[in-house]
Every structure is written in C-alpha cells, then in structure tokens.
Amino acid sequence: MLNSFIEWARENNWNIVIDPKKINLPDSIKNRYNIPEQWFNFIYNLSICENQSSTKWFLTLNDYSTITEFFQWNEFELQSLEFADNENEKEQIISYWNTHLPIILSVDGEYSYYAIDTENGSVVSGYEPEYEESTVIADDFNTFIENVISGKILL
Secondary structure, three states: OHHHHHHHHHHOOOEEEEOOOOOOOOHHHHHHOOOOHHHHHHHOOEEEEEOOOOOEEEOOHHHHHOOOOOOOOOHHHHHHHHOOOOHHHHHHHHHHHOOEEEEEEEOOOOOEEEEEEOOOOOEEEEEOOOOOOOEEEEOOHHHHHHHHHHOOOOO
16 A cells, blocks of 8 residues: 555655654654554655645654654644633543544645544544544545545545
8 A cells, every 4th residue: 555655646746755764653652542553554664755845744753753843743732722711621622632643734725634533543634723623534544545545535
C-alpha cells in the first residue's frame, strides 16, 4: 500500500521523502494512544509527506518528536484549550483528543485535520472552529489511504 500511495503522491505533486533512518514515537505519544499498527507501518518510512504548497501534511514520526514554534502535532487541541470557557469544557476537549491521534493537518483555507480514533481504528475529519466535532470518513487507516488513492477522499 505504501508504494501505491507514494506513486499517488508523486503524481499529485506531493513532496514525499522516504527516510531509512528509523526513529520511534516518543513515550508520551505511546502512553497516550493505542497506536494503530496499519498507520505506524505506513508512516514509519516517511520523513516528509506534504502537498506542493506545504499547506497539507501527514504528521511523521519527526513531527511527534519535535517541538517547533509553528504547528505542533496537537496544535488544534492546544487551540481548543486556549479558547475553552471553563474547566469542564477543557476536560471534554482533552477527553476527545485522548482518543483521537492527529495524522494529517491542513491550513489550506480553513484549518482542518484527519485523525485516527484509537478506540475503534476509524479515521475522522474535523474543522475549525469546533475541532472536536468530527465525522468518520473511513473505517480504518488502510481504507482511508485506498480512498485517497482512488480519489474518493481528496487531500
């Protein structure tokens, strides 16, 4: 599947870099999430996977390990917490993100993301301003990638 996706990415002018250097997810991520094997096996080989304008990108293992001044891997959770009105709302936001691992971020137009629901393996999408109101778009990560390649899901 990775080879088919790489071919799709190159045909669609995505910048994709395969990196033989292997790093692991930080313990903070492994402890927070039940990491889906389908996703990990896919992303493990990529160091960069972004559209031509760098406005949509797959989060790679480097993104989960590095803190930058720009977008963090959990940027939309941080934004939601910043604007939460009270402690109850903050708890609800944290509860949502404790079971939704962001895998793709987009700043192309409105801010949006794709995430894996780590309780059932489905892939969801969400948008600003209510990031936590997400929609299931694929039953699992492999189906998500197959739908991207076939054009059923547009990145």
